[in-house]
Amino acid sequence: MSELFYKMQRKLAKKRINAVNKGVIGIIDVGTSKIVCLILRFVPEAERVNNKSDIIASPKTVAFRIIGAATTRSRGVTAGEIVRLDEVEKAIRTVAQAAQKMAGVLLEDVLVSFSGGTPKSYGVSGSAKVSKRKVSEVDIGNALVNSDIPNYGSNRELIHALPVNFSLDHRTGLSDPRGQLGKELVVDLHLMTVDQDVIHNISQAVNNCHLTLSGLSFSPYVAGLSSLTEDEHQIGTACIDLGAGTSGVTIFLRKQMIFGGVVKLGGIQITNDIMKAFNISYESAERIKNIHGGLVSTSRDDRDMIEVDRELDYQAEDRIAISRSELIGVIRPRVEEILEEIRIQLDVAGFNYLETKKIVLTGGASQLPGLFEVAGKILECSVRVGKPIRIQGLPNATNGPEFAAAVGLALNAGFPQDECWDFNVPFGRSKFSKANSVFRWFAENW
Numbered sequence: 366m367s368e369l370f371y372k373m374q375r376k377l378a379k380k381r382i383n384a385v386n387k388g389v390i391g392i393i394d395v396g397t398s399k400i401v402c403l404i405l406r407f408v409p410e411a412e413r414v415n416n417k418s419d420i421i422a423s424p425k426t427v428a429f430r431i432i433g434a435a436t437t438r439s440r441g442v443t444a445g446e447i448v449r450l451d452e453v454e455k456a457i458r459t460v461a462q463a464a465q466k467m468a469g470v471l472l473e474d475v476l477v478s479f480s481g482g483t484p485k486s487y488g489v490s491g492s493a494k495v496s497k498r499k500v501s502e503v504d505i506g507n508a509l510v511n512s513d514i515p516n517y518g519s520n521r522e523l524i525h526a527l528p529v530n531f532s533l534d535h536r537t538g539l540s541d542p543r544g545q546l547g548k549e550l551v552v553d554l555h556l557m558t559v560d561q562d563v564i565h566n567i568s569q570a571v572n573n574c575h576l577t578l579s580g581l582s583f584s585p586y587v588a589g590l591s592s593l594t595e596d597e598h599q600i601g602t603a604c605i606d607l608g609a610g611t612s613g614v615t616i617f618l619r620k621q622m623i624f625g626g627v628v629k630l631g632g633i634q635i636t637n638d639i640m641k642a643f644n645i646s647y648e649s650a651e652r653i654k655n656i657h658g659g660l661v662s663t664s665r666d667d668r669d670m671i672e673v674d675r676e677l678d679y680q681a682e683d684r685i686a687i688s689r690s691e692l693i694g695v696i697r698p699r700v701e702e703i704l705e706e707i708r709i710q711l712d713v714a715g716f717n718y719l720e721t722k723k724i725v726l727t728g729g730a731s732q733l734p735g736l737f738e739v740a741g742k743i744l745e746c747s748v749r750v751g752k753p754i755r756i757q758g759l760p761n762a763t764n765g766p767e768f769a770a771a772v773g774l775a776l777n778a779g780f781p782q783d784e785c786w787d788f789n790v791p792f793g794r795s796k797f798s799k800a801n802s803v804f805r806w807f808a809e810n811w
Contacts, residue, residue: 380579381778384474385427390778391464391475391576393457394584394771395567397442397610397633398729400456401763401771402464404433404472405778429779431758433468435460444610444629445481445584447566450573457574476580477567478587478774480611482559484524486624486714489513492551500533500542500550508552509785517558524564524583525557526785529621538619554785557583557625580778585613586622587773592727592751592766593617601719604751605707605740606769607730609633612703614710616719621782624714628706632730635699642695643687645673654733657689660697661735666690700736704743711744725751729767 384390385407392403408428437460441452465472491512495504509528531539533547542550564581571578589604598620606613609632616624632654639650657671666689673685716722724746726737731750741748752765753772763771 377578377580380474380577381476381781384577384579385778387474389468389470389472389474390579391461391472392478392771392774392778393461393475393571394478394768394774395442395445395447395453395457396439396480396584396608396770397445397631398439398608399436399767400439400442400453400460401436401768402434402457402460403431403759403763403771403775404464404468404470405429405775406432406468406470407779427779429757429775431756431760431775432470433464433466434760434763435463435467436763437463439609442481442610445479445608445627446563447481447570450566450570453566453570454573457570457576461574461576472576474577474579475571476582476774476778477571477578478582478584478770479563479567480584480606480608480613480627480770482524482563484557484559484583484625484627485517485521486626487515487517487556487558488623489515489554489556490551491554492549495533495547495550498546498548500545500547502543504550505531505543505552508550509554512552512554514556520561521558522561522564523556524559524581525555525586525622525625527555527621528783528785529553529555529623530619540620555621555623557586557622559583582774582777583613583615583625584608584770584774585615585627586625587777588613588727588753588769589615589617589622589725589773590776591753591773592725592769595620597723597725600721600723602721602723602725603711603716605724605726605728605731607631607703607726607728609729612707612728612730614707614714616711616714616716618719624716626710626714628703628710630699630703630706631728634703635696635730638695638699639692643673643685645685649673653692654696657692658696659689659693659734660700660739662690662693666693696733697739700733700739701743704740708744722746724748727751727753727766727769729765731766 388407390405394401437456440456441449447453489512491508493504493507530553531542532551533542568578585606588606593602598617601618603616612628612631614626615622636650636654640647653671669689670686737748737750753769
């Protein structure tokens with residue numbers, strides 16, 4: 366864990382708060398097939414206090430509405446990671462300018478979500494004696510500093526550090542133990558790390574666009590925030606974000622993410638299979654996948670013919686006709702492969718040990734007809750296709766499953782979840798030198 370990265374995280378948190386106080390912040394979701402920009406305007410403090418609606422007015426909960434939205438084709442991104450920095454910068458400028466034009470404001474601060482970086486999850490615990498019978502910030506800090514932080518390597522950085530559960534003596538499942546009486550406090554912490562080069566590239570791309578980076582999030586995590594119902598967040602549900610270049614896997618329990626991972630397969634691989642099977646262009650393959658694709662054949666599909674142009678080196682009049690059953694025969698094996706890889710991720714996470722197992726599919730590739738039926742058989746649990754919840758000002762064109770991450774990042778901007786650096790952590794007693802240097806920095810800069 367580098368001290369420089371934690372300084373950046375602390376600074377990002379302060380920048381986000383400052384942007385909220387200024388009233389406007391941008392949301393940028395960097396995907397493999399598209400880049401989305403939303404601009405949020407936060408309700409002024411006077412309105413939050415005087416409005417009689419159910420708007421919650423607290424320092425960490427701020428009502429907002431969307432005043433600008435735009436999308437553009439992603440360029441320079443492969444499997445959720447930046448491979449051509451200049452192309453990504455052009456795409457970010459394009460989408461940011463379009464959203465600013467719609468909103469009529471100048472964008473300065475942005476939050477960014479991404480799906481690459483080979484994320485890895487760790488579950489750690491720490492405990493501390495309650496100093497004055499009543500749990501305080503100091504006691505929570507002591508428990509955090511005593512957590513067994515794993516040695517995850519110098520080339521990786523922490524992206525999320527979420528306290529998922531507190532236990533006080535014999536009581537567990539506490540979301541915030543402050544002010545309660547007890548003797549011993551235990552905190553369960555979920556850590557997620559990613560390759561540090563991914564963070565560096567995103568930060569550089571945003572800065573080169575003359576925007577201020579105010580926060581980073583894992584796309585499948587924020588997609589789960591927007592696609593799962595309140596009950597699903599509570600009882601134990603996996604969110605599968607089926608994107609173009611990657612398929613993200615997150616598990617939520619007691620309203621917290623307890624696991625996050627990614628499978629480097631997605632909708633692009635399905636399109637490539639169609640392109641190679643019928644010797645057609647990528648654009649034609651993508652079009653027939655979206656219009657005619659599916660996973661479950663019927664007797665009629667043998668007679669439903671789809672006319673497609675050949676590659677550019679063929680004669681202009683040279684067209685082919687394929688049946689929908691042939692198309693399904695190409696799509697289904699790849700989808701089954703993706704779902705099998707996802708099942709491996711869920712098994713590694715211990716998803717089968719949850720009392721209530723449910724899966725919500727989201728992302729652009731989740732819209733293939735028949736997917737929830739096939740996924741239910743392979744993953745052996747209840748499956749539904751989820752859309753992001755409606756938020757004020759969201760255009761109808763951006764409320765589909767493919768925009769779940771962008772909407773979730775917007776929700777996290779107005780209603781952020783606690784991370785370990787939101788607590789005051791005292792230092793000097795930890796036996797884990799890596800954790801000690803990290804948390805000492807938090808305490809000194811709180």
